[in-house]
Amino acid sequence: MTFDYFFRPKAIAVIGASNDPLKLGYEVFKNLKDYKDGRVYPVNVKDEEVQGIKAYKNVKDIPDEVELAVVVVPKRFVKGTIEDCGEKGVKGIILITAGFGEVGEEGKREERELVEIAHRYGMRIVGPNCVGIMNTHNDMNATFVMDAKKGDIAFISQSGALGAGIIYKTVKEGIGFSKFVSIGNMADVDFSEFMEYLADTEEDKAIALYIEGLKDGRRFMEVAKRVTKKKPVIVLKAGKSESGARAASSHTGSLAGSYRIYEAAFKQSGIIVADTIDDMLSMARAFTQPLPRGKRVAIMTNAGGPGVLTADAIDRKGLKLADLEEETIEGLRSFLPPMAAVKNPVDMIASARGEDYYRTAKLLLEDPNVDMLISICVVPTFAGMTPTEHAEGVVRAVKEVNNGKPVLGLFMAGYVSEPAKEVLEKAGIPSYERPEDAAAAAYALVEFAKAKGVLKEEE
Amino acid sequence: MTFDYFFRPKAIAVIGASNDPLKLGYEVFKNLKDYKDGRVYPVNVKDEEVQGIKAYKNVKDIPDEVELAVVVVPKRFVKGTIEDCGEKGVKGIILITAGFGEVGEEGKREERELVEIAHRYGMRIVGPNCVGIMNTHNDMNATFVMDAKKGDIAFISQSGALGAGIIYKTVKEGIGFSKFVSIGNMADVDFSEFMEYLADTEEDKAIALYIEGLKDGRRFMEVAKRVTKKKPVIVLKAGKSESGARAASSHTGSLAGSYRIYEAAFKQSGIIVADTIDDMLSMARAFTQPLPRGKRVAIMTNAGGPGVLTADAIDRKGLKLADLEEETIEGLRSFLPPMAAVKNPVDMIASARGEDYYRTAKLLLEDPNVDMLISICVVPTFAGMTPTEHAEGVVRAVKEVNNGKPVLGLFMAGYVSEPAKEVLEKAGIPSYERPEDAAAAAYALVEFAKAKGVLKEEE
Numbered sequence: 060m061t062f063d064y065f066f067r068p069k070a071i072a073v074i075g076a077s078n079d080p081l082k083l084g085y086e087v088f089k090n091l092k093d094y095k096d097g098r099v100y101p102v103n104v105k106d107e108e109v110q111g112i113k114a115y116k117n118v119k120d121i122p123d124e125v126e127l128a129v130v131v132v133p134k135r136f137v138k139g140t141i142e143d144c145g146e147k148g149v150k151g152i153i154l155i156t157a158g159f160g161e162v163g164e165e166g167k168r169e170e171r172e173l174v175e176i177a178h179r180y181g182m183r184i185v186g187p188n189c190v191g192i193m194n195t196h197n198d199m200n201a202t203f204v205m206d207a208k209k210g211d212i213a214f215i216s217q218s219g220a221l222g223a224g225i226i227y228k229t230v231k232e233g234i235g236f237s238k239f240v241s242i243g244n245m246a247d248v249d250f251s252e253f254m255e256y257l258a259d260t261e262e263d264k265a266i267a268l269y270i271e272g273l274k275d276g277r278r279f280m281e282v283a284k285r286v287t288k289k290k291p292v293i294v295l296k297a298g299k300s301e302s303g304a305r306a307a308s309s310h311t312g313s314l315a316g317s318y319r320i321y322e323a324a325f326k327q328s329g330i331i332v333a334d335t336i337d338d339m340l341s342m343a344r345a346f347t348q349p350l351p352r353g354k355r356v357a358i359m360t361n362a363g364g365p366g367v368l369t370a371d372a373i374d375r376k377g378l379k380l381a382d383l384e385e386e387t388i389e390g391l392r393s394f395l396p397p398m399a400a401v402k403n404p405v406d407m408i409a410s411a412r413g414e415d416y417y418r419t420a421k422l423l424l425e426d427p428n429v430d431m432l433i434s435i436c437v438v439p440t441f442a443g444m445t446p447t448e449h450a451e452g453v454v455r456a457v458k459e460v461n462n463g464k465p466v467l468g469l470f471m472a473g474y475v476s477e478p479a480k481e482v483l484e485k486a487g488i489p490s491y492e493r494p495e496d497a498a499a500a501a502y503a504l505v506e507f508a509k510a511k512g513v514l515k516e517e518e
Numbered sequence: 519m520t521f522d523y524f525f526r527p528k529a530i531a532v533i534g535a536s537n538d539p540l541k542l543g544y545e546v547f548k549n550l551k552d553y554k555d556g557r558v559y560p561v562n563v564k565d566e567e568v569q570g571i572k573a574y575k576n577v578k579d580i581p582d583e584v585e586l587a588v589v590v591v592p593k594r595f596v597k598g599t600i601e602d603c604g605e606k607g608v609k610g611i612i613l614i615t616a617g618f619g620e621v622g623e624e625g626k627r628e629e630r631e632l633v634e635i636a637h638r639y640g641m642r643i644v645g646p647n648c649v650g651i652m653n654t655h656n657d658m659n660a661t662f663v664m665d666a667k668k669g670d671i672a673f674i675s676q677s678g679a680l681g682a683g684i685i686y687k688t689v690k691e692g693i694g695f696s697k698f699v700s701i702g703n704m705a706d707v708d709f710s711e712f713m714e715y716l717a718d719t720e721e722d723k724a725i726a727l728y729i730e731g732l733k734d735g736r737r738f739m740e741v742a743k744r745v746t747k748k749k750p751v752i753v754l755k756a757g758k759s760e761s762g763a764r765a766a767s768s769h770t771g772s773l774a775g776s777y778r779i780y781e782a783a784f785k786q787s788g789i790i791v792a793d794t795i796d797d798m799l800s801m802a803r804a805f806t807q808p809l810p811r812g813k814r815v816a817i818m819t820n821a822g823g824p825g826v827l828t829a830d831a832i833d834r835k836g837l838k839l840a841d842l843e844e845e846t847i848e849g850l851r852s853f854l855p856p857m858a859a860v861k862n863p864v865d866m867i868a869s870a871r872g873e874d875y876y877r878t879a880k881l882l883l884e885d886p887n888v889d890m891l892i893s894i895c896v897v898p899t900f901a902g903m904t905p906t907e908h909a910e911g912v913v914r915a916v917k918e919v920n921n922g923k924p925v926l927g928l929f930m931a932g933y934v935s936e937p938a939k940e941v942l943e944k945a946g947i948p949s950y951e952r953p954e955d956a957a958a959a960a961y962a963l964v965e966f967a968k969a970k971g972v973l974k975e976e977e
Contacts, residue, residue, distance in 0.1 A: 221824050368680075
């Protein structure tokens, strides 16, 4: 099975492409103009041109091999459009139009009918009632949402609007995605199939799923069991509470089910369970790092408070503070000031400079009792100092030691940290701003190491 | 007791003010130049001028009534400086210099000695080992940290660096403070006294405390019991886990104690307990709103997913989803599209415009079963629509209904939401970006309503 036609089609038709800026078909066609891996054709029954590009009355008129059709026509035209796509030989349809399964039984029936038509032609449908699909690696933005930042997380959302909200949020926060799929009503293609496809792609390092309800939970878990041996799958499930579950089932029309049952099944399938949106994003960002061989965390910091909060946060996630070797402690003692705390968390105190970060990170990474490292930096309190040198120190230590232990940054100084964050992320070290986010990332690394068998359950 | 001399002194001496940009005394004096409620004098043993202002060799030479001295001299000069301040008739000392109680027993002894000297002259000391004090309402920044954004939260931090980190973070996020106190080693003035002072100030709507360990827990709880009847007190306590507690005690030298005991005592004293930094900030920001009479929350949204996540989040905080009156449901049904969910959470769906927000908020606020309202908005998916009109709709409804029910915003669209956020906050409605933050705020309102006796424990 390949879904390449959803992510890198040779040609795309936007059926319902529009010149009216108030229509979704306007945004979708505009967003697709930068597409790099193929051609994009507007289909519009009335206009000769759409946004300056020659338009076709029908998808069948396009003199090209259209692999993907983005359908954004009014509901009453959807059925005919699907038929046209079938006759044209389209492979994949992104059906943005809403008003089907989410509105009741009649809509569900109509939805099934569309899928039957599509299958008759060997086509697959994503949607209906979705925001579309993005692939940031070839600038394919087949949605009416702003471009996501390029990254290596594949994110599939059952709520189109929340998915869009998350893209807007992550653009602001500098978090990137490789792919974004708004999966809509899942009348045809569902989470399982995308998960399977994404298991073998090059540019997706982690798979993040926002789920409200599953249609075929058993199959999902079966697929997840296979996929999580290859790639981390992180799930944020809405409807954890009873009232949330009731709301979810009325929203998507799918059964939300008891969260306890879901959670147990997720964990058994090797899925990493997130509690919040930021949890999910923090976890998914961790996988630029190697996997830990154990769950003993060393924390280094230039301020005691954040070290303590981070120790609390890793404890909440079931991880442990590493007991440092005597040799490590002596090594730290040899150059850190007397006021520094040389036990884990190592508090290098406010005077710490880049060189202290380098030497401390090196000693901690070399300690056999340390499985991973969280390097914290708050605003350096010495005038003229910026956190950039601290970040550079960490990067230098990681490169030198090079023993495959994961390192996470926790740079907590707003604007002041931004250049430092860039230094870390350029070196593949994800940098967080909140203790709980760094702890979530460390937890995710441990969980995936377990799913892959790199780390035994009870280590 | 009044601490006005710490927050609006007639004149301030910066002892150790410097012309060397690499010294803390440079930053502190520079930051104080905008001070509005009095005069600021540099004290420097060598230089005639500091940053262009005539300097004095000794605080005693200043021909003015110096109420506050910010001391940032090397440790060996601190004792003599305190004596000088006493002779000068200074009332309050902010002792930034470090190397006392936090480094061991000898330092503790020295610290006690300083306090004895100060008390002999009737002076009080904040610190040592602190970052300083800010009052944003008169531009007094007696710290070496950037100016906090002006607001109405008084924030006291036991970790200077974390306090500074939080200021940098909140400036970026647009969250404001009225006062910031880095309380340092608490050799003299402690949390209890500041809490007592802040209970009666005009411009501080909420008191947020970051605590690592208390020296006199019993007294703290007694004071808190009184203060929390007047003003909300929110506490983030580090050292919740065993490893965190161990780290905290080595960091501050004060006993961290078992968190369970702390937590129970906090709650008994009417304190609102925060789990994370963002929890603390979200809670503290809530108090521009009136207090709820119960804990039944109505949620309105233009997208199902966020509604479900928010229902989950309020459930986690022990709040309830309101059961809407039949009349409210009918009212909603009369104008919302058929695909909308008219049960709580009310999903107005993506087509919702400002007018829908207005009508829905109005109906929900008028429902006798609703104690508070969370209004959610994700990126409007209709081309050309921005969330600003939604925010305006909510503000209009609140003004019209005007029945004293708290309203919180949850606008989840990154940059796109920023103008909407401004509209809400101008009307005193705090606006959040994450479901858990809005839920924390709702929880804080309920907890303070309980502490004040507005809401009975088991309602």
